[in-house]
Amino acid sequence: MNGPRKTALVIGASRTLGLGLAAEYLRRGWNVIGTVRGSRRTGLHDLAEASGGRLTVESLEMTDPEQISALRDRLARRTLDLLFVNAAITRGDIPIGEVPADMFTEVMVTNALGPMRVVESLRPLVAPAGTIGVMSSDQGSITLNTEGGQDLYRASKSALNQLMRCHAARHAEDTRTLLLMDPGWVRTELGGPDADLSVEESVPGVVETIERHRGERGLHFLDYEGQVVPW
Template sequence: MTADRDGGQERRALIVGASRGLGLGIVARLLERDWHVTATVRRPSAALTDVAARAARLRIVTDLDIDDDAAVAALWSSLKAEAPFDMVFVVAGVATQAGTPAGQMPRDVAGRVFQTNAISPIRFAETFRKRVAPGGLIVLMTSKLGSVSLNQGGGWSSYRASKAALNTLARSFAGQYATADWGVVLMHPGWVRTDLGGRRATLDVETSVRGMVAVLEGRLDQGPKDGCAFLDYQGQTVPW
């Protein structure tokens, strides 16, 4: 945290993938909660620009593709002289051809899903781990669909597997840095009405976002926890 003009403490967040849906909602909620937010997008977002017009504490970084190592490195370089972040939240993800069984998907499509949903978030966390403030959090957006024990009916098999891979990699990452002074959270947002979740989903963006931010702020207030937590937007632990 950094000191504000009145001597209090202000929290700083880096939100990766904020052009729409949950990423956009998280940015808006954090700003309501008086955070300073740096939000990244692959291409300009009219919705995010509209939020920025009403929020002095928001900075937008464009042309950031989480699968582009050079772009991620350039972002790190541009931020290295600034105060660290209390929270780095990687929201970006894809559900390309999610309805196609994994055994029937083109190999290149399946590979891109795993790159974006599992490998790239961990590579981003590895790059930015030294930009997390003591007591801060690295948060990775996952899904209950990535729970192996809860997978009874199948469906969305490539997406499920990519999130299960992310969960495993995140636990390995947390174990690798077990002595770090920051924590790792895998966050399930619920089934939310977004482009990915679809119109039949049970939650609106605002309900999910308010819950996630409340859970994460509570965790920050408590200080970092050992290991890697798999939580939903209500703060409940999701089975692995």
């Protein structure tokens, strides 16, 4: 590999898409920092042991602002070429009028507020020509919502997209690339067993799309095939 290795920080890398992203960047010769919740051993720890020191594991509960600040302090001497935030939960397909307030808050904090806190806090660690990516979904697209369902999950992803637009507008002079990524319908705990894609089919496309748009200023909402997703 020519020159110093690039470094990616993948938030939420313990399993499925996050773990797949960490593995794919390792395969491409990068150094990777991946975060997990708590101290439980995960697939990321196994990947780290086999990485020859190129993958390090950090602990982060993304809904805790103090833990985000502590992670920023621990990584203060690192320069990131990519910050990618991968986190989402769903609590079932419940009509919005039946969603309890505490469930609404939990999903919105996890899927929208938490990721944006990470972006805002860790942005200074990303190189001026680097990339900040957040895992979104085509279910966050208002244009594409013609069938309804998954009210709360859709709303949380739309909120995430809007908040990234706010971030991009507030930092309009920034030279970093900002990406909202739709990984497709993937067979994960969230996507379910009937989804179209495996993690192994989705992740290389996500990474290829991220790398293809490196150096392009502004915010882009794209899918794993590199296609623009309508707002």
